Amino acid sequence: MILSAKYELMRKNFRNFAETEFTTEIQEKLDREGGFDEELFAKIAKNGFCGIKIPVEYGGQGGDSLAYVLMNEEFSRICPVGAIYANTPNSLGSGPLLACGNEEQKQRILPDVAAGRKHIVFALTEPGAGSDAGGTLTTADADGDDFILNGRKCFISGAPMADYAIIYAKTNRALRGSRGISMFILDMKLPGVSVGKGEMKMGINGYPTSDISMENVRVSKKDLLGPLDNGFITAMNTLNGGRLGVAAQSLGVAQGCLDEAIKYSKERKQFGKPICANQGISFMIAEMATEIEAARTLIYTTAIEKDQDAKDSFVKCAMSKYYASEMANRVAYKAVQIFGGYGYIKDYRVERLYRDVRVMSLYEGTTQVQQMVISGALLK
Amino acid sequence: MRIYVCVKQVPDTSGKVAVNENGTLNRASMQTIINPDDMNAMEAALKIKDATGCQVTAVTMGPPPAEGMLRELIAMGADDGVLISGREFGGSDTFATSQIIAGALHHLGIGDEDVVFCGRQAIDGDTAQVGPQIAEKLEIPQVTYAGEIEKDGNVLKIKRLLEDGYMTVEVKTPCLITCVKELNEPRYMTVKGIIECYDKPITVLDYPALENEPLIDKTTIGLKGSPTNIFKSFTPPQKGSVEMIPGTSQEAADALAEKLAKKHII
Numbered sequence: 001m002i003l004s005a006k007y008e009l010m011r012k013n014f015r016n017f018a019e020t021e022f023t024t025e026i027q028e029k030l031d032r033e034g035g036f037d038e039e040l041f042a043k044i045a046k047n048g049f050c051g052i053k054i055p056v057e058y059g060g061q062g063g064d065s066l067a068y069v070l071m072n073e074e075f076s077r078i079c080p081v082g083a084i085y086a087n088t089p090n091s092l093g094s095g096p097l098l099a100c101g102n103e104e105q106k107q108r109i110l111p112d113v114a115a116g117r118k119h120i121v122f123a124l125t126e127p128g129a130g131s132d133a134g135g136t137l138t139t140a141d142a143d144g145d146d147f148i149l150n151g152r153k154c155f156i157s158g159a160p161m162a163d164y165a166i167i168y169a170k171t172n173r174a175l176r177g178s179r180g181i182s183m184f185i186l187d188m189k190l191p192g193v194s195v196g197k198g199e200m201k202m203g204i205n206g207y208p209t210s211d212i213s214m215e216n217v218r219v220s221k222k223d224l225l226g227p228l229d230n231g232f233i234t235a236m237n238t239l240n241g242g243r244l245g246v247a248a249q250s251l252g253v254a255q256g257c258l259d260e261a262i263k264y265s266k267e268r269k270q271f272g273k274p275i276c277a278n279q280g281i282s283f284m285i286a287e288m289a290t291e292i293e294a295a296r297t298l299i300y301t302t303a304i305e306k307d308q309d310a311k312d313s314f315v316k317c318a319m320s321k322y323y324a325s326e327m328a329n330r331v332a333y334k335a336v337q338i339f340g341g342y343g344y345i346k347d348y349r350v351e352r353l354y355r356d357v358r359v360m361s362l363y364e365g366t367t368q369v370q371q372m373v374i375s376g377a378l379l380k
Numbered sequence: 381m382r383i384y385v386c387v388k389q390v391p392d393t394s395g396k397v398a399v400n401e402n403g404t405l406n407r408a409s410m411q412t413i414i415n416p417d418d419m420n421a422m423e424a425a426l427k428i429k430d431a432t433g434c435q436v437t438a439v440t441m442g443p444p445p446a447e448g449m450l451r452e453l454i455a456m457g458a459d460d461g462v463l464i465s466g467r468e469f470g471g472s473d474t475f476a477t478s479q480i481i482a483g484a485l486h487h488l489g490i491g492d493e494d495v496v497f498c499g500r501q502a503i504d505g506d507t508a509q510v511g512p513q514i515a516e517k518l519e520i521p522q523v524t525y526a527g528e529i530e531k532d533g534n535v536l537k538i539k540r541l542l543e544d545g546y547m548t549v550e551v552k553t554p555c556l557i558t559c560v561k562e563l564n565e566p567r568y569m570t571v572k573g574i575i576e577c578y579d580k581p582i583t584v585l586d587y588p589a590l591e592n593e594p595l596i597d598k599t600t601i602g603l604k605g606s607p608t609n610i611f612k613s614f615t616p617p618q619k620g621s622v623e624m625i626p627g628t629s630q631e632a633a634d635a636l637a638e639k640l641a642k643k644h645i646i
Contacts, residue, residue: 006575009574010571013455013574017568047567047570049571061570061571062571062572062575
């Protein structure tokens with residue numbers, strides 16, 4: 001797909017940053033030690049990458065979905081965790097605020113998020129709820145000028161270092177399903193908020209994930225975000241943008257795997273010739289490249305359509321995530337296959353990419369949930 | 381206050397170098413980058429802009445595609461760009477180039493508080509001559525090899541990094557400073573900068589715009605007027621492979637000693 005000079009320059013800049021800053025040492029340290037690399041995050045923030053989709057008037061860069069997609073792709077091509085560092089404040093973090101925050105809330109929080117001074121995370125999932133919002137058990141009961149929050153959110157990416165969390169809680173128990181749910185901006189320092197131990201994950205180590213528990217947490221009414229009892233619809237709108245981000249991350253990992261596979265298959269010699277001279281290998285590479293290009297075209301078009309408010313862009317976002325994340329898993333599988341036994345050894349990058357990519361078809365709605373969204377729109 | 385930053389588009393030396401029949405570089409066929417030392421000069425200017433809000437202008441002499449480089453520098457934070465471009469200027473050596481750039485800067489006007497920043501040298505020719513020659517032609521003071529720059533009103537305090545130590549110099553504006561890579565770490569472009577850079581002004585100065593500049597002697601510019609003639613340019617053949625020995629000095633020394641012993645050298 002031919003991009004204008006502006007977007008090509010963005011790609012060049014994202015690629016240059018990723019290739020320079022996401023060093024092998026940092027990638028290996030993130031994977032080995034987990035935790036959160038403040039220094040790396042500070043570098044990402046300093047260059048404005050936390051706020052590329054946040055409007056200039058709130059301290060952001062004023063970029064669009066295509067800029068956001070290019071960043072996720074190029075960062076993820078080198079280091080998926082690095083992409084997540086920059087992605088969270090841009091999508092799930094600031095998305096609900098941009099979609100339905102009032103002016104005071106936006107002015108209070110977004111500039112700090114865009115500059116990386118504060119971390120904001122998105123807390124929808126619960127042990128018994130997530131994509132099925134009807135199962136939400138977290139409650140918020142009005143009490144004078146406040147709401148009292150009780151409940152537990154789980155698998156919250158970035159919870160351990162969060163300053164704010166966007167919390168979804170039931171405000172009207174009489175309403176069923178996704179109705180009766182509201183959004184709150186939770187200051188993580190409030191009494192009654194606690195954060196669980198970081199989960200031990202298969203991949204994307206270096207971006208901690210944990211529970212957030214709320215026990216009689218008093219949240220001011222000025223921190224109610226968006227309409228009372230109608231928060232879940234907004235959650236879905238945010239997830240559309242986030243899904244496009246995950247699609248772009250998947251695309252980047254797949255490209256990274258292909259780059260590694262091409263290089264290795266030309267270097268590695270067996271039976272007196274480079275292994276890429278065998279059609280068993282070269283056809284795999286042709287297949288990987290073709291699938292990547294198909295995903296890229298789908299994702300870029302969806303980004304452009306989404307910014308033009310195309311009616312069915314939420315379906316295209318679901319299609320992008322569904323196709324790209326499954327494609328990236330296939331590509332990573334083949335990359336490891338081309339590396340043979342070496343691909344199973346931690347000294348080789350494809351081993352990590354293979355583990356990192358697995359989450360792409362799970363988080364922000366599994367592949368099956370994307371298929372529900374797509375088929376739901378077609379069969380209604 | 382206005383800071384002019386002189387920059388050059390150079391071949392990416394990680395790629396293959398192509399040479400024309402007359403011995404000059406075939407720039408069109410090579411991938412280009414912004415000369416690394418010039419990026420440090422730009423960063424130094426942008427730091428002063430951050431502190432004072434002064435105007436930063438990126439200036440380059442080169443073929444029309446060099447405009448792309450100026451856009452990148454504007455996306456980093458420069459306010460505008462100047463492209464000095466004309467067939468008559470092609471093939472200029474450092475003597476001719478510095479005359480033309482000095483003429484262009486004179487044409488643009490250098491005020492009492494203005495500063496010209498240059499990189500120490502370009503990675504293609506490695507001469508380190510253009511910056512100092514521009515200063516001479518403009519008759520302004522020059523300080524080379526700046527490793528630290530402190531601005532106090534119209535005085536710049538510069539720490540010059542030399543091979544065997546350093547030297548601290550104070551200089552009054554207007555002046556020209558050449559910068560080394562130790563000076564700073566250049567920033568990246570921002571998305572906002574990239575969105576805006578295509579709407580920022582770029583002035584093109586061609587031969588007719590500069591031909592009456594008193595600092596330019598028409599007989600000593602371009603390939604024909606340049607006193608330097610390039611005898612031959614070529615990519616040096618690789619001399620053999622190099623092995624890097626990692627580890628602490630002690631470990632590396634041990635490993636080296638072992639290798640040399642194996643080859644019966646020690």
